[in-house]
Amino acid sequence: MEGLSFIVGVIGNVISVLVFLCPVPGAYLVATVNGFGILAEAVYVVLFLIYAPRKMRVKTGILVGILDVGFLGAAVLVTRLALEGETRIDAIGFMCAGPSSCMAPL
Template sequence: MTSLSFFVGVVGNIISVLLFLSPAETFWRIVKNRSTEEFESLPYICTLLNSALWTYYGVIKPGSFLVATVNGFGVVVEMIYVTLFLIFASPTRRAKTGMIFGLLDVGFLGAAVLVTQLVVEGEMRINVLGFLCAGLNIVMYGSPLAAMVRT
């Protein structure tokens, strides 16, 4: 059964990689036009935070190699997106994006790592971080039950 779960995990990772790469056309347009136009940076900043937290979770939880690798890839891709956004944004939007990036991807991520490393240990660290990752997913993407109610 382990080989089946690993196979399903690999298929899930392939799908996740494709999802991380799905905004590539948008960023090609930003580079080509040398402008972020009306695009917002928040989805990419939040996805970067989400990927970074899941990468950390995958690193500290034994047997979570697939979680760490696919989200590590996501961190690299999202960093490229945020960097391109910062390069081609107007000064006002660059400042706003930089502040949100600093608050979420540096401040919040740093605080989460520090707290889980210094305050909790062992299995509790993994549980707290898993709860944090799952909670962030609900905040970012909404609850599946809420989506069912809306339809």
């Protein structure tokens, strides 16, 4: 069983490296990978919220509201009101690259 775990781990590492290369072929591949990531993370959060104690669910709900909804709202407002054209695209790219880099496998 340990051998299977190692093989699956190696496959996961290869796939993780390839995720960072997905912007090279085009926007559709990036959207597909990110869309799947959103779906997977949403399932994780929902499962956590189902099984977590009430106090932890409330705390997590507040954090999700502040970080996910609040950050998205602020990003949309700032980029729509203060930036335009290529500058807007670059700013959104940097805002998305920061959290993505933080979640990269170590």
